[in-house]
Amino acid sequence: MSLKKTILFISLIVLFLSNNIYAQEQQQKLLLNSEAVILIDANTGEVLYEKNSDQVMFPASITKILTAIIAIEEGNLNDSVTVSENARQTGGTRVYLEPGERVTLDKLVKGLLLNSGNDAGVAIAEHMDGSVEAFARRMNRFVDEKIGFNHSNFENPHGLYDEDHVTTAxxxxxxxxxxxxxxxxxxxxxxxxxxxxGEGWDTVIYNHHRLVRQRDDVTGVKNGFVGQAGFTLVTSATRDHIDLIAVTLKADTADLSYVDTERLLEYGFENFQTYSISATGEVFNEGTMEYVFNEDLTFTASKGEEISEDVNNGELIVKNNEGELLVEQPLTQVQKPEKEEKVKKDVKASQVNGVSSVNAFMVILALGLVTFFIIKTRNRRKKRFFY
Known part of the structure; x- marks a missing residue:
């Protein structure tokens, strides 16, 4: 092996080992029990932390997040829903709906999300599509068309175990x-x-997500459990500098799912920030050219990062204080208003000058014709006199 190849081989080994050491340090730092996790910036979608986030797993009741948003966006929340015997017989956590009971779709969504009512999920599905199976087809179509991924497959609106009912963090x-x-x-x-x-249950229901009740910065959303899925949890939280979404799948206990989630949230809050550059008002210059945004630019970087902006070949280049590229954004070229006004004045002036030139030419032509006719007339008179 040549010296050059040997150096390259050693460099690749060092790079591989350093990346694995960093990954191991990151995992050890958070000490997570859940089998799969992900933490994202809710505004940019940037992944801030992950472990097995693309591994296909059972979701349990966090399925109800999808059921709820479908009912809200594609249903009429004022609809009166008649509860079926099939919905009443659904197992697991319930809001104890009675056969023949009439409940608004809005109330069913609340019972679904807050108290994890499996019976409410079936009532929603049957009202919107006639059956659980038909609603499941709507669920898969919805995520495919509006959210855009194909790693999941949903077979029911509540998340009770089905070997084909799967998702990823x-x-x-x-x-x-x-x-x-x-x-x-x-x-x-x-x-x-x-x-x-309700007809079968008169009480106060409490959000099953503990952190919603315990932390002011937590804004939702849903917990879940079935034996095959373990304990699952989806959490949204916000502070002034960033909005976060954390997902944990298959923790050994409910307590551990919450411990993992809080570690993820603190990691996100302590280390990251959402930055934005407004599309209105700000003009970017490159030489004599001016550029603007068509839409707001948002991106995620380290918390408290010093950001620098520059324009290169019509693109906004955003870097941190270490010179690392954070984001590139194409810009739209605009013409300066004063230049436009000058062009208009120049055009107007040329039009006026053109009109003046034409008028002068016509006057000269007229004078020439008059002179011609006078001379010709005199010549005729002279000829008549000599004859």
């Missing part, structure tokens, strides 16, 4: 990011408690 983060953009969903997901007045 990454997919659930994307579903939650989408859902949390809806004001109605956000309001329900953040509700701590609700008076429930």
């Amino acid at each position: 990454e997919d659930m983060a994307k579903i939650t990011q989408y859902a949390m953009e809806n004001p109605k969903f956000r309001k329900i997901a953040a509700t701590k408690s609700l008076k429930w007045d």
Whole structure:
């Protein structure tokens, strides 16, 4: 082996080892029990931390995040829903709906998210599509068309075990990011408690997500458990500098799922920040050219990072204080207003000058014709006199 190849081989080994050491340090720092996790910036979608985030797993009741946003966006929340015997017989956690009971779709969504009502999920599915199977097809179509991924497959609206009902931590983060953009969903997901007045159950229901009730910075959204899935948890939280979404799948206990989630949240809050550059008002210069944004630019970087902006070949280049590239954004070229005004004046002046030149030419031509006719007339008179 040549010296050059030997040096390259050693360099690759050092790089590989250093990356693995960094990854191991990151995992050891958070000491997570859950089998799969992901933490993202809710505004940019940037992945801040992950472990097995693309591993296909069982979601349990965090499925209800998807069911709820579908009902909110594609249903009429004022609809009166008649509960079926099939919905009443659904196992697991319930809001104790009675056959023939009439409940608004809005109330069913609240019972679904806050108290994890499996019976509410079936009632929603049957009302919107006639059956659980048909609603499941809607669920898969919805994520494919509106959210855009294909690693998950949903077979029911509640998350009770089905071997074909699967998702990933990454997919659930994307579903939650989408859902949390809806004001109605956000309001329900953040509700701590609700008076429930039903035919079979008159009580106060409390949000099953502990951190919603315990932490002011947590804004939702859903916990879950079935034996095959372990304990699952999806959490949204916000502070002044960043909004986060954390997903943990298959923790050994409920307590450990919450411990993992809080470690993820603190890691995100302590280390990252969402930055934004407004599309309105700010003009970027490159030489004599001016550029603007068509839409706001948001990106994630280290918390408290010093950001520098520069324009190169019509693109905005954003770097941190160490010179590392954070984001590139194409810009739209604009013409300076004063230049436009000058062009208009020049055009007007040339038009006026053109008109003046034409008028002068016509006057000269007229004078020439008059002189010609006078001379010709005199010549005729002279000829008549001599004859």
